Amino acid sequence: MTTTRLSARAAIASVTDPGGFAELPVPHRDSAPDGPLAWAGYDDSRARATARTGEEESVVTGTALIGGHPATVISFEFGFLGGSLGERTGDRLEAAYTHAREHRLPLVSLIATGGSRMQEGMLALTQLQRVARQSVLNRAAGLPQIAVLRDPTTGGGWATLGAGADVVLALPGAQVGFAGSRVRPADADPAAYTAEGQYAAGHVDAVVPPAALPATLAHWLGVLAAPRSAEPVAPPAALADVPPPETGWDAVRLARHPGRPRAEAYLDAYFGLRLPLSGDRAGGTDPGMLCGFGLREGRAVAYAAQCGTATRPAGYRTAARVIRLADRLGIPVLTLVDTPGAANDAAAEHAGAGAAIADTFAALAAAAVPVTTLLVGEGGSGGALALAAPGNTWVTPDSYFSVIAPELAAAILKRPASEAPSTAGQLRIRPQDLVALGVARGVVGPA
Numbered sequence: 001m002t003t004t005r006l007s008a009r010a011a012i013a014s015v016t017d018p019g020g021f022a023e024l025p026v027p028h029r030d031s032a033p034d035g036p037l038a039w040a041g042y043d044d045s046r047a048r049a050t051a052r053t054g055e056e057e058s059v060v061t062g063t064a065l066i067g068g069h070p071a072t073v074i075s076f077e078f079g080f081l082g083g084s085l086g087e088r089t090g091d092r093l094e095a096a097y098t099h100a101r102e103h104r105l106p107l108v109s110l111i112a113t114g115g116s117r118m119q120e121g122m123l124a125l126t127q128l129q130r131v132a133r134q135s136v137l138n139r140a141a142g143l144p145q146i147a148v149l150r151d152p153t154t155g156g157g158w159a160t161l162g163a164g165a166d167v168v169l170a171l172p173g174a175q176v177g178f179a180g181s182r183v184r185p186a187d188a189d190p191a192a193y194t195a196e197g198q199y200a201a202g203h204v205d206a207v208v209p210p211a212a213l214p215a216t217l218a219h220w221l222g223v224l225a226a227p228r229s230a231e232p233v234a235p236p237a238a239l240a241d242v243p244p245p246e247t248g249w250d251a252v253r254l255a256r257h258p259g260r261p262r263a264e265a266y267l268d269a270y271f272g273l274r275l276p277l278s279g280d281r282a283g284g285t286d287p288g289m290l291c292g293f294g295l296r297e298g299r300a301v302a303y304a305a306q307c308g309t310a311t312r313p314a315g316y317r318t319a320a321r322v323i324r325l326a327d328r329l330g331i332p333v334l335t336l337v338d339t340p341g342a343a344n345d346a347a348a349e350h351a352g353a354g355a356a357i358a359d360t361f362a363a364l365a366a367a368a369v370p371v372t373t374l375l376v377g378e379g380g381s382g383g384a385l386a387l388a389a390p391g392n393t394w395v396t397p398d399s400y401f402s403v404i405a406p407e408l409a410a411a412i413l414k415r416p417a418s419e420a421p422s423t424a425g426q427l428r429i430r431p432q433d434l435v436a437l438g439v440a441r442g443v444v445g446p447a
Contacts, residue, residue, distance in 0.1 A: 005151060007053065008060040008077035011110045015148075015214045016073065020065035024099055026056070027091040036087070039119040045081065053079040057088050058113070061096040066108065067218020069225055072100040075110040076150070076157070083113035085156060086120045090127035093161075097134035106144045106221060111162050114180055115155020128156040135164050142329055144224045146217065149195060149204065154180040163203060166325055167220055167277065169213070170195035170204045202279025202314060219275055223293050226300040228331045232370035233301050235334075235394040236270045237447035242397050244432050244443065248424030251400040251431065255378045260398050263290055263305035263336045266376055270334070271296055271303075277322055284314025284351065288339075291322040293331065302326035304387060305336035308377055310343040313356035319387060320356075320363040323371075327363075333371040335364075335387045340405065342383030360386040374444065375399045375434075395440045400429040 006014060012021055034042040050056055058080040064073045074096050076083040085093075100107045117124040138145060147165035149158070152175035159178055162168060170176060177184070177193035184193065191197045198204045208216050239261035245251040254260065267274060271294035279285050288309035293302050304319035319335070326333050342353055364371060364387070371389035378384070379401030395401070403409075406424035410417065434440040 005078055005112065007079060008055065008075040008110075011112070011150065012060065012062070012064065012073055012075045014210065015108075015110070015217055016064035016066050017068065021062050021073070022064070023060065023062040024092075024095060027088075027095050029088055029091055031087075035120050036123050037119065037121050042119040045119070049080040053077050055080050057092060058083045058085065059089055059092050061092050061099075063099070063103075063105065066221055067214065069218060069221035070105055071108045071221060072096055072103075072105045073108050073110065074161070076112040078112040078114070078150075078152075081117060082115075083157070084115060084117035084124070085113065085127045085131075086117040086124045087127065089117075090130045093127070093131055094134055097131075097138055100143055101138055101141050104141075104143065106146065106224060107138060108217065108221075109145070109147045109161045109165065110150060111147060111153045111157050112150035113153060113155065113157035115157060125156070128160050131156075131160040132164065135160065139166075139328065144329060146220055148213065148217070149174050149176050149198075151175050152180065154178065163281070168204050169206050169208050169216065170199065171213070172196070172207055172209060176204070199278065200285070201283050202285045202318070203281060203283075205277045205279065219273060223273065223275055223295055223300050224329065226295055226298065228300045230370070231332075232372045232389075232392050233296060233299075233332050233334055235372055235374040235444050236266050236336075238396040238398075238444045239265055239269065239446070240396065240398045241446045244397050245430050247421070248400070248406070248427060248429050248433075249421035251429055252406060252424055254398040255400050257398070260377060263307045263338055263376060266336055266374070267294075267303060267305060270294075271301070272298075274303075277318070280314040280317035281321060282314070282317055284312065284317070286312040286315030286318065288312065289315030289318055291318050293322075293326070300331045301334055302331050303334045303336070306339045306384070306387060308338045308340075310341055311339045311383055312343045313348055313351040313353045316342075316353075316356035316360040316386060320360045323360075323363040323367055327367045327369050330369060332369050333367065335371065335373045335389065337373060337375045337379055337384045337387050337393075337401075338377035338399075339380050339384050340378050341380035342386075357382060357386045364389065375401055375440070380405060391441075393440050394442055394444050395431040395434055397431055397443055397445075399431055401434050401439060402427050402429040
């Protein structure tokens with residue numbers, strides 16, 4: 001389960017445009033013999049690493065073009081003391097982040113590291129604080145950070161440059177985890193420490209084959225560098241050409257029809273290019289929530305879309321993550337609402353359904369970028385409203401929005417199940433009712 005370990009410069013060459021890499025100046029540092037701890041043989045180990053790799057430190061930094069898009073690039077040399085982080089590594093990383101800020105460039109990290117360098121003790125470990133600080137400064141400057149997890153990505157390198165990036169891509173079979181292979185429990189499931197395992201757990205956005213990595217990085221850099229509108233984006237056109245429902249129950253039946261268009265069809269029709277983000281960074285994924293960024297008529301737009309299922313806590317957390325990232329990068333947001341409601345089983349409660357929904361409400365409420373919402377199917381209570389933009393929600397003719405499902409409303413009112421249709425009418429949940437009530441701005445038609 002390992003991938004071919006490229007050198008730092010070979011990794012750079014594998015994803016950048018030919019002749020486009022320019023190395024950054026190396027910061028000067030005077031070091032005591034055998035380093036800050038006077039670790040016997042440390043200088044000899046460094047000399048052997050240099051002779052073996054041709055590098056003087058465990059990272060190579062510079063600027064490059066990737067698919068024609070400029071970026072600051074950090075690449076780890078695993079052959080140099082296991083790609084470990086020491087003081088000189090920290091110097092180079094700090095300089096790379098600073099260069100990215102000064103020149104308004106995205107940062108791409110090609111990571112292959114075993115963690116902090118033991119021969120420098122706690123001073124090596126504190127380099128993680130330096131990296132974290134630099135990452136925060138770049139984040140505050142609105143600059144995107146993309147990580148590529150090579151084999152291996154463990155220890156502090158994973159816990160800072162890797163897991164702390166905005167977009168996390170991984171090579172197939174790469175070892176990825178905070179615990180390296182020699183320090184994890186003997187009975188630990190090895191699958192948990194792989195790129196695929198981290199993807200399944202919601203910590204990696206995509207596992208990308210090496211041959212597809214250059215194009216994937218170029219697409220991401222292109223989308224994140226694309227023009228973005230200061231105005232709300234237009235809602236998608238309706239994909240079903242149906243007349244407005246006559247009754248509330250007709251609206252329910254249209255929205256619940258198994259053949260009606262779903263979120264993925266709307267996203268495919270709306271975007272010329274779409275790049276998914278996966279996972280809540282807290283151990284969960286929800287296939288019923290599609291999130292990511294894309295290009296709409298050449299402009300960058302972020303999206304979070306429910307797919308008609310009961311939304312899990314991980315889905316809400318993923319949506320909130322994407323909304324906040326878009327807000328930081330100044331990219332407008334499109335949300336598609338379609339859920340019978342939030343998942344309400346015991347597992348969802350244990351996973352923090354209430355807190356996850358609250359966080360999504362908060363992310364939308366705090367967003368400074370414009371948000372557009374289209375209700376494309378069922379709008380089930382607060383679990384649907386959490387993704388709806390206040391004042392800029394639109395609806396399709398085959399949708400409904402309700403404070404509660406009509407069947408449940410009838411049950412709460414102690415009415416027989418046969419009265420669910422009439423209760424639906426009382427709730428005024430039809431698309432045209434939502435416009436009349438001021439909940440929606442309008443009913444969208446087909447293109």
